[in-house]
């Protein structure tokens with residue numbers, strides 16, 4: 166056992182951990198970054214980046230399929246190889262983090278590969294291949310453990326060779342059929358990718374609609390698109406039992422139906438093992454799924470937490486946003502406090518389902534005086550011109566007392582890009598009348614914002 170005194174220890178080097186560790190080391194602190202898997206975390210190796218490469222490939226196929234309606238003939242044969250190769254060679258370097266480790270070390274930080282645990286006030290013990298190392302940082306412990314895929318307690322499931330996102334991004338070949346359990350952003354993105362690459366795809370969602378965290382209008386559009394693309398969608402039903410026999414999965418649902426497929430993707434949410442992280446030594450609840458933090462990411466005396474584990478939106482941009490705030494606070498420069506009112510979220514389906522701020526339901530639950538407006542993308546000038554693949558809508562949620570936007574949803578081609586305008590408006594509480602006075606370029610998709618505002622101010 167070795168003892169080591171340093172200024173800061175960052176446990177978990179996901180996007181937020183890597184960012185905060187680099188900032189502290191660059192500022193001259195002695196920093197140890199700890200990760201038991203890969204520096205960079207889920208996002209570059211198993212999540213955002215490889216899945217968006219899949220989405221890009223699937224989008225190219227879908228666009229080629231629209232040629233007959235718009236531009237002649239195109240013959241396309243889906244092939245997963247270029248996607249698998251890009252993920253292996255360009256995104257993950259075959260799941261090797263040497264470049265990321267070097268990037269951190271170049272800031273002056275020290276990297277230790279191993280599993281970090283809180284083992285007492287101000288103490289982190291890291292289980293490494295060479296044995297335990299104990300650190301007692303003088304200034305800060307930063308926790309960025311991220312999440313693992315949550316596996317629901319469905320009878321028979323655990324003993325089967327199901328996929329989570331981690332196996333799916335490593336796939337060299339695709340199955341001929343798949344059942345996707347869960348239609349949050351992970352399930353929805355994978356389902357459409359698989360289907361567009363020719364996989365017979367069934368989605369099972371326990372909630373009454375796909376993407377249940379967003380606006381119902383968005384769920385409706387995505388369901389229509391999925392169905393039109395040949396995806397079978399079961400909602401409002403859960404898996405009761407899973408069987409794996411003769412290389413096939415059968416998923417028995419509460420509804421009585423039993424979809425069966427060559428592969429099963431479990432995309433039913435995420436989980437953090439706070440007991441393994443030893444948070445009880447801070448007096449925190451180890452059975453919880455999140456660590457509560459204040460506006461400066463402080464979780465306890467001398468301890469900060471950033472990323473998915475804080476429960477403020479499991480996105481890379483949240484984690485990195487929080488990392489900056491935590492680093493400033495640790496360095497004593499901290500004027501910044503977190504403001505999540507304009508948190509953007511994009512499900513990279515086609516059309517993209519993007520949102521910022523509050524949905525109508527959340528705004529009403531929070532007691533705001535609410536008015537909403539919806540405009541359809543196909544009836545906008547650009548949507549009409551675009552024709553094939555123009556499905557979508559813009560929904561606005563306004564506070565009628567303050568005349569500002571509380572939230573907006575954009576379902577559209579490049580919906581995440583259109584969302585940028587609303588993110589500015591929600592963040593800065595821009596008055597509706599001022600928004601309406603803006604000039605929106607013709608004929609862009611974002612010009613539909615003007616129509617939605619007209620609806621709202623009518």
Ligand SMILES: Cc1cc2nc3c(=O)[nH]c(=O)nc-3n(C[C@H](O)[C@H](O)[C@H](O)COP(=O)(O)OP(=O)(O)OC[C@H]3O[C@@H](n4cnc5c(N)ncnc54)[C@H](O)[C@@H]3O)c2cc1C
Pocket residue numbers: 176177178179180181182199200201202203204205206207208211212213214216217279280281282309310311312330351441442471472473474478479480481482484513
């Ligand atoms: C399939 C999928 C697609 C996604 N797509 C997007 C997207 O397009 N855009 C977006 O913004 N977000 C996306 N996300 C979410 C995004 O991946 C996460 O929000 C992001 O990775 C931030 O997570 P984090 O910083 O909390 O930590 P993580 O990225 O989860 O990293 C945490 C790191 O800490 C390590 N670790 C954990 N515990 C310990 C310990 N005790 N000791 C040492 N190391 C430890 C882990 O091994 C890991 O390397 C996606 C998620 C999934 C699953």
Ligand SMILES: NC(=O)c1ccc[n+]([C@@H]2O[C@H](COP(=O)([O-])OP(=O)(O)OC[C@H]3O[C@@H](n4cnc5c(N)ncnc54)[C@H](O)[C@@H]3O)[C@@H](O)[C@H]2O)c1
Pocket residue numbers: 317319346347348349350351352354369370371372376377402403404432433434435478479480510511512513
């Ligand atoms: N584009 C992005 O920014 C992006 C993409 C993917 C994931 N993420 C983030 O990653 C996090 C995890 O995403 P996720 O989709 O895995 O989780 P999620 O919690 O958002 O969705 C999981 C879905 O599975 C359903 N479900 C749970 N148990 C079920 C069961 N037994 N049978 C059927 N359905 C069941 C839930 O109702 C829910 O809709 C999200 O919070 C999201 O913020 C972001």
